[in-house]
Amino acid sequence: MHISEICLNQSMKKYHIYGIGDAVVDFTVETSSQELRQLGVEKGVRCLVSADRQQELFDALSGKKIIRHAGGSAANSVIAAGQLGSKCFFSCQIGNDETGEYYHQDLIENNVDTNLSSETRRQGDSGKCLVMITEDADRTMNTCLGVTGDISYLQINEDALANSDILYFEGYMAASPTAKETTIKSIHFARENGVKIALSLSDLNMAKKFSQDLKDIIGSGVDLLFCNMEEAQAFANSKETDLVIKTLLKYCKALIVTKGEKGSLVASDSDVIDIAAKKVKAIDTNGAGDLYAGCFMHGFVRGLGLKLSAELASFAAGMLVSQSGSRLSADNIIKVNEYLNHLKSDEF
Numbered sequence: 001m002h003i004s005e006i007c008l009n010q011s012m013k014k015y016h017i018y019g020i021g022d023a024v025v026d027f028t029v030e031t032s033s034q035e036l037r038q039l040g041v042e043k044g045v046r047c048l049v050s051a052d053r054q055q056e057l058f059d060a061l062s063g064k065k066i067i068r069h070a071g072g073s074a075a076n077s078v079i080a081a082g083q084l085g086s087k088c089f090f091s092c093q094i095g096n097d098e099t100g101e102y103y104h105q106d107l108i109e110n111n112v113d114t115n116l117s118s119e120t121r122r123q124g125d126s127g128k129c130l131v132m133i134t135e136d137a138d139r140t141m142n143t144c145l146g147v148t149g150d151i152s153y154l155q156i157n158e159d160a161l162a163n164s165d166i167l168y169f170e171g172y173m174a175a176s177p178t179a180k181e182t183t184i185k186s187i188h189f190a191r192e193n194g195v196k197i198a199l200s201l202s203d204l205n206m207a208k209k210f211s212q213d214l215k216d217i218i219g220s221g222v223d224l225l226f227c228n229m230e231e232a233q234a235f236a237n238s239k240e241t242d243l244v245i246k247t248l249l250k251y252c253k254a255l256i257v258t259k260g261e262k263g264s265l266v267a268s269d270s271d272v273i274d275i276a277a278k279k280v281k282a283i284d285t286n287g288a289g290d291l292y293a294g295c296f297m298h299g300f301v302r303g304l305g306l307k308l309s310a311e312l313a314s315f316a317a318g319m320l321v322s323q324s325g326s327r328l329s330a331d332n333i334i335k336v337n338e339y340l341n342h343l344k345s346d347e348f
Contacts, residue, residue, distance in 0.1 A: 018164035021074025023092035024127035046141040070106035073170035080294030100126035139286040171202035174213035198224035207234035225252035278318025287326025
């Protein structure tokens with residue numbers, strides 16, 4: 001199927017995007033590559049660590065400015081789409097602590113509906129992610145999931161899911177047997193109710209170490225598969241771009257691959273289109289891939305199709321990396337929506 005023919009007709013469903021993912025509060029701090037080496041932290045990837053190890057890192061970085069907000073890969077994408085006007089629902093698991101309360105309130109303030117309530121919270125600590133931004137604008141994440149990794153199908157709202165255009169989940173779900181089972185059941189339910197399926201590989205370590213679990217989740221295939229080029233190469237076990245694309249298209253109808261300053265590409269069985277990156281000075285790349293996926297889906301559910309949705313996402317990602325923080329500023333939200341209107345006027 002040609003890329004221009006792959007689109008989602010606008011529907012009357014209640015939600016545009018239903019997300020499933022780890023409920024993790026991000027604590028973002030600026031540091032240096034040298035300091036990461038001194039702390040024994042592997043740069044540029046997401047690692048799961050114990051609560052004690054994470055606290056050790058917090059102590060070592062004390063005195064630096066730390067910014068916190070509700071995070072997690074899928075949550076970041078859902079919030080990004082919600083910032084632009086999509087109606088979103090997010091399912092997750094939090095603990096009955098202050099971190100969990102903060103996470104819940106942050107979702108509410110960003111107009112994201114959720115399964116969370118005081119009755120659904122688990123006894124224990126909510127997830128925290130220490131996001132360390134280095135001088136090259138790269139991000140390194142050390143995450144302690146707490147009770148977050150214990151998400152089960154009890155956290156899924158079937159009414160909301162059935163009334164959504166897209167079910168979107170993060171690759172991190174493959175790291176937990178419970179989360180993996182929950183995702184597989186949710187995909188099965190979504191397919192039965194005509195909901196499109198979208199997946200992000202999320203992280204290089206997930207593509208390397210949990211490729212079979214990801215394939216188990218994908219099953220007969222997803223509609224949209226998001227990843228960056230390094231994740232795609234690891235998942236396909238190849239460095240050859242044509243072979244990487246061909247391999248990943250076995251698992252999806254449409255493949256969307258980000259390539260940093262080199263832009264991105266969208267591919268179907270019969271077509272591959274390169275999307276240019278917006279020329280900007282990168283300050284902070286944290287959350288850029290998540291935002292790209294969220295903005296892409298925001299355009300896709302409005303019938304833009306793959307190419308224009310990718311152009312919208314590329315523009316938005318350029319806006320994000322040129323500012324500090326993993327969420328678009330109010331001014332940049334306006335600019336992205338203006339660009340969306342420009343794309344729609346060009347198309348029609």
